[in-house]
Structures are given as structure tokens and as C-alpha cells.
Amino acid sequence: MRDIDEPSGAEQAPDESASPRRSGISRRALVFGGVAVGGLAALGGGALVYRQIRRSAPPEGTWVKLSPIVPVPDASPRAPSPALEEPGEDTTVAVWAHADDDIIFANPHLAGIIGSGATLRTVFVTAGDAGRGLGYAQQREAGIRAAYDEMRGSTQPWNTSQLTLRSGARVTRFVPADDPRLSITVLRLPDGNLSGKGFPTTGEAGLTQLINGTVPALAPIDDGPTLDARRLSETIAELIHAGRPDRITTNIPHESAFARGDHPDHSCVGSLVRAVAPVVGIAPEAVTYYIGYPSQHEPINVEGEALDEKVDVYATYAAQDPVVTCDSAAACLAQPGFGQWLRRSYGKAEGELRLT
Numbered sequence: 001m002r003d004i005d006e007p008s009g010a011e012q013a014p015d016e017s018a019s020p021r022r023s024g025i026s027r028r029a030l031v032f033g034g035v036a037v038g039g040l041a042a043l044g045g046g047a048l049v050y051r052q053i054r055r056s057a058p059p060e061g062t063w064v065k066l067s068p069i070v071p072v073p074d075a076s077p078r079a080p081s082p083a084l085e086e087p088g089e090d091t092t093v094a095v096w097a098h099a100d101d102d103i104i105f106a107n108p109h110l111a112g113i114i115g116s117g118a119t120l121r122t123v124f125v126t127a128g129d130a131g132r133g134l135g136y137a138q139q140r141e142a143g144i145r146a147a148y149d150e151m152r153g154s155t156q157p158w159n160t161s162q163l164t165l166r167s168g169a170r171v172t173r174f175v176p177a178d179d180p181r182l183s184i185t186v187l188r189l190p191d192g193n194l195s196g197k198g199f200p201t202t203g204e205a206g207l208t209q210l211i212n213g214t215v216p217a218l219a220p221i222d223d224g225p226t227l228d229a230r231r232l233s234e235t236i237a238e239l240i241h242a243g244r245p246d247r248i249t250t251n252i253p254h255e256s257a258f259a260r261g262d263h264p265d266h267s268c269v270g271s272l273v274r275a276v277a278p279v280v281g282i283a284p285e286a287v288t289y290y291i292g293y294p295s296q297h298e299p300i301n302v303e304g305e306a307l308d309e310k311v312d313v314y315a316t317y318a319a320q321d322p323v324v325t326c327d328s329a330a331a332c333l334a335q336p337g338f339g340q341w342l343r344r345s346y347g348k349a350e351g352e353l354r355l356t
Helices: 101-105 109-116 134-152 207-212 229-242 264-280 293-297 304-318 329-334 338-342
Strands: 092-096 120-126 158-164 170-176 182-189 247-251 287-290
Touching (some): 092 101, 092 264, 101 134, 101 304, 101 338, 109 120, 109 134, 109 304, 134 170, 182 229, 207 229, 207 264, 229 264, 247 264, 304 329, 304 338, 329 338
Parallel strands (some): 120 182, 247 287
Antiparallel strands (some): 170 182
């Protein structure tokens, strides 16, 4: 993501490879521009502050101390949830902070799951709204559906439903009309901002404040029922259990050394999943945690055709997000932060987290 004013070449991040493999993008990654963003001070999802986007160096999230996650009562066997999904083959439940964390940090693994015919149940905990409201969050959700369409090779419509969970949370679920092995479920909690302090329009509160107890509850931006810390933990546990997973993927948790400099929302979600997975019968070795912003410090490990495909998927998403402006593979890879992240993907097992 970058400022609405196109940065000069001197402001762009240095190219990390001799040249991008492809200068074009997928058929759905259309050129768009001239989007008015008003006085917006910060962005969600990738959630980069505008001033930082214009710098040549990638942004880093603020490190905020996080309290231990409120434990979830052991409820085995758990009662069936209204969110219960049909059993699938080799099922992954993926739980992310923002709609784009998966395509930026977990690809090409994500595309491999979809391309293999395995089952993927995705959950996005925050709206990634950047304080801009529900309309912007829905544009980002449309972008993720388009990105999944790119990976699965279909443009058939997605069915939408609202579900009230046993935890009391209300979620929105999207399922492709022609491919029920995939689903996307969104909680739409407010974006916590790169600073971890939230946005004025959503009460300057996010996951960090909820977990730390400085706010009693969070209100989803779509006016769903408020969630306190325990109810949020129950909701995450319920959605994971409802997906009937063989494995889980998520953001790197706060207690990992790899979380230093990551977006605070990423750390919160990773820690939530790590805390509740055992309650729903998922062994620690079945969970993979993907490094977020700090992956920029790791060696490049996505190149060639895999990089081309990853950038196409990202650009397809970007065509629906009015804050992101990259109309070619070269432009996407030149974005400070995103160019570095797209060239990398690092999943860590429990034993590799470097717990602190």
C-alpha cells in the first residue's frame, strides 16, 4: 500500500531481484486509480501509516506487551455449532487477523491447498477497516474472494449467510456456489492499527486493548453483538471446531521472537489460536504460524513461477482495494513492504517459534 500520490523512483523500495519475471497481471487485476481517500491517516490489513508507505524502508509494527489469553473452558465433546461445516478432505482451518494476511504471508502454500482439491476454511478476525467503516471492509472482502477465485480458476458467485454462534457472536460467511470445500468467515472486529492503538472512529480500541483488559468488549463494525475477551476466545474455538480441521494455519503469535515488529493484530490472533487450539483437540504440531512483517528480514524464498503466481493473486486482490495501487507485477513488487513480503513466505511449527 502507498500514499495516493505516486511516489518517485527515489522513494520506492529497491528491487530485490534483477527484474520481475512478468510485467502484466491477471485478467481481473485491472488498472484503477484516482481513488479519493480523504484525510485517512492509516491503513488496515497491511495497515501501514501513509507516511511510512512513502519511505523506502518497509514499515514495522509497534511492540505492545500482551496479557495471557483468557483461557477457554474445556468443553469436550463440544456441542454442534450453527457454523458447523461439511467434512472435507485434508481440511485446513486458517485464522488470520486481516483479509490479505493469507495471500501475502502464506502463499504459495495457500494456493497449493486450493489447487490440490483439499478443503480450506478461512476466518478473518478483524475487518481490516482502518477506521474507514464497513464499506471499505467489504471492498477488501470482495478482493479476497476475487483472489480465491484466481487461485481456484472460477468466477462463479459466492453465497452469503449470517450465523449466530453458540458463543453469541454473529459472523458472516461466504461460500462459492460451485465449490463448498472453500469458505470465508468474517468477524469484522475493529482494526487495531499499526500502532496497536486502534482508530478514533472505532473508539481507539482493538484486539490488543481487549486482551489486555483496557476495554471491556469490542463491537464489530457491522453492529454485531459485542465480544469480551472470553467470548472472543470461545468464538475462535467454536469456528475452528466447526471447520473440522486436520491442521491450522495462522499468524505468528505474540510470544514468538518472530513477532517483534509485526502488526499487533497479527500477534493477537496468533496467540488466540495457539491458546484455544488444544481445547478443540488440535495438537501443537498440527498448527503452522506464518511470519508477518518481520519476514522481510529473512532470505528470499519465493521466486520464478511461484512468485509470478503469487503476485497475480495479490494484484487481483488489490484491484478491489481502493487504497492499494499496483497495476502491474513490477509495481506490486516495488511497493515498500509488500515487495519484500511477496518474495518471502515462512511458516513455523510450534518447536520453531523461538518462544520468549
